[in-house]
Amino acid sequence: MARKPAKANRRHPLATVVLIAIGLAFTGGGYALFTSTATAQTDTASSTSQSSVDEGKKLFAANCATCHGMSLEGSTAGPALLGVGAASVDFQVGTGRMPLAMQGPQAMEKPPQFTEEQTQALADYVASLSPGPAIPTDDQLTANGNATNGGELFRINCAMCHNVAGAGGALTEGKFAPSLTGVDSKYIYEAMLTGPQNMPVFNDHNITPEDKRDIITYLKYIQNNDSTGGYDLGNLGPVAEGLFIWIFGIGAVVALTVWLTAKSN
Amino acid sequence: MTTIERSDTPHEVVDPAFAEAPKLAATPSSRFTAAAANYIDERTSISAVVKEFGRKIFPDHWSFMLGEVALYSFVVIILTGTFLTFFFQASMAPVIYSGPFVPLKGVEMSSAMDSALKISFEIRGGLLIRQIHHWAALLFIASIGMHMLRIFFTGAFRKPRELNWTIGFLLFILALAEGFTGYSLPDDLLSGNGLRIIDGMVKGIPFVGTWISYLIFGGEFPGQQIVGRLYTLHILLLPAIIVAMIALHLVFVVVHKHTQYAGPGKSNENVIGYPVLPVYAAKAGGFFFIVFGVIALIASFFQINPIWNYGPYDPSPVSAGTQPDWYIGFADGALRLIPPGLESVIWGHTYSWNILIPIVVLGLFISIVALYPLVEGWVTGDKREHHILDRPRNAPTRTAIGAAGVTFYAALWAAASSDLIATHFQLSIEAVIHTIQATAILGPIIAYFIAKRVCLALQKKDREIALHGFESGRIVRLPGGEYIEVHQQVDDYERWRLVTFNEYKPLMIRPNAKGKITQTQRLRARMSRWFFEDRIAPVTKTELERQSHDHH
Numbered sequence: 001m002a003r004k005p006a007k008a009n010r011r012h013p014l015a016t017v018v019l020i021a022i023g024l025a026f027t028g029g030g031y032a033l034f035t036s037t038a039t040a041q042t043d044t045a046s047s048t049s050q051s052s053v054d055e056g057k058k059l060f061a062a063n064c065a066t067c068h069g070m071s072l073e074g075s076t077a078g079p080a081l082l083g084v085g086a087a088s089v090d091f092q093v094g095t096g097r098m099p100l101a102m103q104g105p106q107a108m109e110k111p112p113q114f115t116e117e118q119t120q121a122l123a124d125y126v127a128s129l130s131p132g133p134a135i136p137t138d139d140q141l142t143a144n145g146n147a148t149n150g151g152e153l154f155r156i157n158c159a160m161c162h163n164v165a166g167a168g169g170a171l172t173e174g175k176f177a178p179s180l181t182g183v184d185s186k187y188i189y190e191a192m193l194t195g196p197q198n199m200p201v202f203n204d205h206n207i208t209p210e211d212k213r214d215i216i217t218y219l220k221y222i223q224n225n226d227s228t229g230g231y232d233l234g235n236l237g238p239v240a241e242g243l244f245i246w247i248f249g250i251g252a253v254v255a256l257t258v259w260l261t262a263k264s265n
Numbered sequence: 266m267t268t269i270e271r272s273d274t275p276h277e278v279v280d281p282a283f284a285e286a287p288k289l290a291a292t293p294s295s296r297f298t299a300a301a302a303n304y305i306d307e308r309t310s311i312s313a314v315v316k317e318f319g320r321k322i323f324p325d326h327w328s329f330m331l332g333e334v335a336l337y338s339f340v341v342i343i344l345t346g347t348f349l350t351f352f353f354q355a356s357m358a359p360v361i362y363s364g365p366f367v368p369l370k371g372v373e374m375s376s377a378m379d380s381a382l383k384i385s386f387e388i389r390g391g392l393l394i395r396q397i398h399h400w401a402a403l404l405f406i407a408s409i410g411m412h413m414l415r416i417f418f419t420g421a422f423r424k425p426r427e428l429n430w431t432i433g434f435l436l437f438i439l440a441l442a443e444g445f446t447g448y449s450l451p452d453d454l455l456s457g458n459g460l461r462i463i464d465g466m467v468k469g470i471p472f473v474g475t476w477i478s479y480l481i482f483g484g485e486f487p488g489q490q491i492v493g494r495l496y497t498l499h500i501l502l503l504p505a506i507i508v509a510m511i512a513l514h515l516v517f518v519v520v521h522k523h524t525q526y527a528g529p530g531k532s533n534e535n536v537i538g539y540p541v542l543p544v545y546a547a548k549a550g551g552f553f554f555i556v557f558g559v560i561a562l563i564a565s566f567f568q569i570n571p572i573w574n575y576g577p578y579d580p581s582p583v584s585a586g587t588q589p590d591w592y593i594g595f596a597d598g599a600l601r602l603i604p605p606g607l608e609s610v611i612w613g614h615t616y617s618w619n620i621l622i623p624i625v626v627l628g629l630f631i632s633i634v635a636l637y638p639l640v641e642g643w644v645t646g647d648k649r650e651h652h653i654l655d656r657p658r659n660a661p662t663r664t665a666i667g668a669a670g671v672t673f674y675a676a677l678w679a680a681a682s683s684d685l686i687a688t689h690f691q692l693s694i695e696a697v698i699h700t701i702q703a704t705a706i707l708g709p710i711i712a713y714f715i716a717k718r719v720c721l722a723l724q725k726k727d728r729e730i731a732l733h734g735f736e737s738g739r740i741v742r743l744p745g746g747e748y749i750e751v752h753q754q755v756d757d758y759e760r761w762r763l764v765t766f767n768e769y770k771p772l773m774i775r776p777n778a779k780g781k782i783t784q785t786q787r788l789r790a791r792m793s794r795w796f797f798e799d800r801i802a803p804v805t806k807t808e809l810e811r812q813s814h815d816h817h
Contacts, residue, residue, distance in 0.1 A: 151369065260551075
């Protein structure tokens with residue numbers, strides 16, 4: 001408005017613009033930082049190494065594109081991967097489930113085909129094309145949460161397929177919920193976040209990151225503490241116990257009766 | 266036909282091997298024992314009892330000890346169960362867990378679950394006793410099952426022991442009830458899910474189901490009552506009935522005297538074996554500790570029912586791998602095998618056939634088990650007493666019926682673990698269920714025919730061996746150029762074992778006193794034909810003599 005004498009102006013004409021820009025950058029950056037750490041990390045991870053994305057693109061074209069399409073659009077042989085995020089790629093490739101050895105009811109776990117760098121490259125590439133859940137950071141995975149809360153959440157949300165002790169269980173048509181014993185915390189977290197195979201998605205609104213950490217804490221607690229009362233027979237419940245008593249209990253007792261009634265020589 | 270009535274029970278004969286044992290010389294300590302014994306006898310006249318009971322003869326065979334295993338497991342259950350009652354709180358009042366098991370700290374649960382956890386983690390030796398109790402319960406019912414199979418396949422249920430079979434059968438049912446009530450007491454997730462299935466089955470009964478369910482649970486499931494009620498049954502009523510029935514069962518064993526397998530010197534009129542005092546009492550006493558030891562060993566090294574993993578009961582979660590203990594498995598399997606969605610609504614009432622059919626089928630199955638001795642007795646028309654056991658092959662139809670029953674039971678039993686079969690063998694659960702459905706229906710039929718043919722073939726082989734002996738493998742060329750294989754004759758003892766068995770022939774239809782042939786008669790004749798049409802006659806004396814003439 002008042003732009004009369006240029007000398008009287010102590011500020012540069014663009015100072016206001018710069019100030020607004022700085023203010024916006026602070027609020028926006030802060031907002032981004034505080035609200036969605038995950039998305040922010042995707043951005044930094046993908047932006048930090050363009051070479052990783054390029055490497056991932058090559059690997060994807062050579063190993064995944066036959067089924068999932070050159071631009072993640074999917075085909076009759078495999079689903080589209082747009083929006084699955086780095087977490088999904090890291091879970092599927094990192095546990096060896098992808099690439100598939102063969103079509104079947106469900107992708108089977110096997111020794112991973114790719115190195116960690118290659119898996120990361122594939123994840124970076126898929127994440128670079130469309131947004132999706134990122135690979136969890138180490139502080140989300142520390143097993144120092146509340147085991148009680150984790151146990152309750154596990155029994156309510158997970159045990160009907162994975163069994164109360166995480167020993168796994170059957171689903172329909174040959175599909176199954178795998179055993180969770182010895183599974184890396186990262187993969188447990190990613191599975192909850194992305195819902196691989198037949199598993200439902202437990203997003204952060206459904207089970208918060210703290211709750212997810214609690215569940216991991218509970219699983220690690222029951223796995224790291226020796227099973228109370230002796231060998232757990234695979235944590236399979238009464239079926240394993242029944243088989244045991246019929247084979248070893250009755251077996252031992254019958255052997256002893258035979259010994260007791262044997263004619264002395 | 267004529268039946269020979271023999272009301273006299275067999276007399277008992279001490280095994281000659283034992284009878285020849287040298288008498289011990291009198292020593293000062295034995296003189297003291299004699300004086301003490303005399304003191305007691307003069308005041309209680311117990312010598313009559315000892316004389317009678319101490320000289321009871323028990324024949325020696327491993328399969329005769331299976332019932333003993335059941336008895337000793339039961340004693341172990343009573344001992345450990347008493348310990349557990351000192352600490353268990355049969356109440357469903359809610360408490361907040363504050364014990365040492367970290368993942369349950371602060372969780373609300375019933376006092377029953379809380380005290381069961383306290384027994385497991387805080388009471389000294391509590392977990393071991395709990396595990397002994399549970400493992401002993403599994404062994405108890407498993408050994409009852411083995412004992413029943415032994416009795417069935419050897420025909421030990423025949424006259425005069427039919428009533429004792431019924432008592433044994435009731436003991437089996439009571440043991441199942443004891444097992445199930447015990448499984449339900451800790452009020453953990455697994456036991457609550459088991460009770461929910463029972464609740465569902467009860468509610469599936471038309472008209473009265475809901476009323477009965479409310480009566481059992483004192484309101485809507487799960488309510489606040491059920492653990493207390495099951496506890497009363499589990500530690501008071503059922504054990505009392507079981508102890509009384511065991512006593513009756515054993516009294517009958519003494520009254521009837523023990524059965525024995527056919528063998529040299531053994532007949533329907535005697536029992537050959539060792540006397541209770543001193544041999545059998547020592548053996549049986551030792552065997553008790555052996556059984557206790559086996560159970561304790563298993564309980565020390567193998568976890569059973571980790572209730573802390575299951576957490577407190579909450580009607581919403583159901584864990585994968587939720588199964589009853591093995592002995593209820595056949596009932597669970599029946600529910601899994603029945604095709605889903607079988608129900609109809611008639612006059613505003615829902616009939617859940619997927620619950621009613623399993624209940625009826627299982628009811629029929631256990632009724633057949635309970636009544637089989639009466640059925641077989643009626644079909645054979647045999648009123649004689651039998652103290653010599655059958656070899657299973659010598660009663661082909663009975664053995665075949667038993668094989669069919671075992672197959673049916675096994676199919677239902679396997680169905681209860683259909684989910685674990687599917688995951689562990691990487692099969693689809695539908696394929697597993699459909700295969701077991703087919704097995705439950707066709708399996709018994711196939712098993713029946715296979716078992717019957719195997720029995721008849723074995724009988725033929727026995728007959729062949731009794732008449733011609735074993736093929737020795739020694740080929741001899743006769744002077745005339747002919748080759749023969751020398752057969753080695755079995756000795757007389759062995760031959761006796763092979764030829765001693767009852768032969769039954771199908772009954773003829775005969776008119777009754779009024780000169781009429783009744784429908785019952787016809788049915789009986791048909792049943793008899795079914796039992797005995799295919800048979801191998803035992804080798805007769807004439808055949809044996811003729812045979813020995815030919816070969817000498």
